[in-house]
Amino acid sequence: MSLKHAIMVLLETEAGSGYDLLKRFKQRLGFFWQASHQQIYQQLKVMHQAGLINCQLDIQQGKPDRKVYAMTEAGHEELLAWLHKACKPQKINDSLLVKLYGGHLLDKSTLLAEVRQHKSQHEKALLIMRDIEQQYAQLQGAERDNLALPFLTLRRGILGEQAWLAWAEEVEMFLME
Amino acid sequence: MSLKHAIMVLLETEAGSGYDLLKRFKQRLGFFWQASHQQIYQQLKVMHQAGLINCQLDIQQGKPDRKVYAMTEAGHEELLAWLHKACKPQKINDSLLVKLYGGHLLDKSTLLAEVRQHKSQHEKALLIMRDIEQQYAQLQGAERDNLALPFLTLRRGILGEQAWLAWAEEVEMFLME
DNA sequence: TTCTTCATGTAACCAGTTACATGATTCG
DNA sequence: CGAATCATGTAACTGGTTACATGAAGAA
Incomplete structure (x- = not known):
């Protein structure tokens, strides 16, 4: 699985909420990685439980609250480990x-x-x-x-x-x- | 899902076993469709239950028995219906x-x-x-x-x-x- | 004797899609 | 008044991967 790692690449430079990440996916990785909001929110939950990211609640006025996620040390290590090991050739199903x-x-x-x-x-x-x-x-x-x-x-x-x-x-x- | 339809495209011209289909995938669709033997065998089972293909046992000597699948009329119709409706753009996750x-x-x-x-x-x-x-x-x-x-x-x-x-x-x- | 080919499958798990669900604000 | 944006999620289902499992024939 690499959605996890794609999220970490995006969080590495800047913390963000699920919603932020959704936009970053579209703007930055959209041409070579697609992820739906459902996938992202669920993955963030799992990653948070695994201690790869931490979460801070950002209470807003007039807008819904945001859960802002940021990389932990464990997450950073996991990302580096992933970056260092070779990835397999892209799977094509056209x-x-x-x-x-x-x-x-x-x-x-x-x-x-x-x-x-x-x-x-x-x-x-x-x-x-x-x-x-x-x-x-x-x-x-x-x-x-x-x-x-x-x-x-x-x-x-x-x-x-x-x-x-x-x-x-x-x-x-x-x-x- | 399109593995179903990829299998039907291959079966349409010639009947074959799971093993045959695995080889056909590699030789003919390999550059744009990848499927493992586990996927193929399971899919064939499902398609057989759904009546899209029928199955005939081919008892061989010195070699394991083969289950030879062929398209049914219902399968042919389903394939044509799929061919006629537009498919969505290819998903890329690289x-x-x-x-x-x-x-x-x-x-x-x-x-x-x-x-x-x-x-x-x-x-x-x-x-x-x-x-x-x-x-x-x-x-x-x-x-x-x-x-x-x-x-x-x-x-x-x-x-x-x-x-x-x-x-x-x-x-x-x-x-x- | 070891590797490849022939030939089949199950089970557990992981990943992704579709449908459902809510509710405020802002722009035209 | 309706559409888009902001912001979050759950549940059921479908699709795909990894690991496990067997066993004979023939080639190197």
Whole structure:
């Protein structure tokens, strides 16, 4: 399991509530790690019980109370241990490709419609990433240096999406024949 | 769940045992769908109970008996229904990127070692796919036409791996500084 | 003799999804 | 007046992993 470790990477630099983490997931790890709020809240509970993080209640006015979690020493050690051991290759389970593989059972226009639908989502994702890339390009000095590693993960997203779209071109070419 | 449908895509063209399916997964869908033998055997049991597939015992000499599964009419309908409805975008959970994102907690050489380890696996995968691509290139006529869709899924693998490796170059460049 | 292939499964556990559930504030 | 944001969770279910389990044939 790595949701635990993904949460710890996010908490390491700054404490936060379940809700905060949900937003950080979307903003920072969203292109390569997805987690629902249910998963996050439950995982935080488990991690708290295991002593990897501690929790402080933040009573707010006009807004619901927040449970602010922060890394403990034990959590920090666990994170470092995880970072040091090799992780296994990413598991891919792509149902669009399964569908395409069995696509002889469908007519080409149905397949084409679905591929195009996915394509528009990938295009959108690429645009957003391109935008963040532009912002990064304008940074300088320490700020830029600090974001070098997150930038590399963004580059993975960009190159990945470009490859996906190049592939979609080939598929469209075939399906339009 | 789509393991069910992946199995049906494989059974649609030819009946087979759990063991056969395991091999087909590796050979045909391996680059975009992974399933363990435990998953497959259990899923087949469930699908059999649900009437999507039927089962015939094949008693062999010198080898263990085989349970040969084949699609039923109900299974065929279910598969077509699945093929016709849109599938959601692929979920990505890539722990290597989480690690890289939190890589400031590690020294560059440790990160570099891990990236290179993954790189060699991706290179190997690409070589295998390239090889299959070559075999396809030599086909002609009906045989080639029948494999057009599987070939497109292979292309996805090839373009995906190339993009991964191009990204790895960027990462190495940064980590060797 | 050891490794690989053939061929099947169970059980316990861990991870993830879907549905259900609440309730205030702020913006248009 | 309705939608979005803030903020939290539980429960049931489905899907996937790890460990355990067996046993023969054939190749190196």
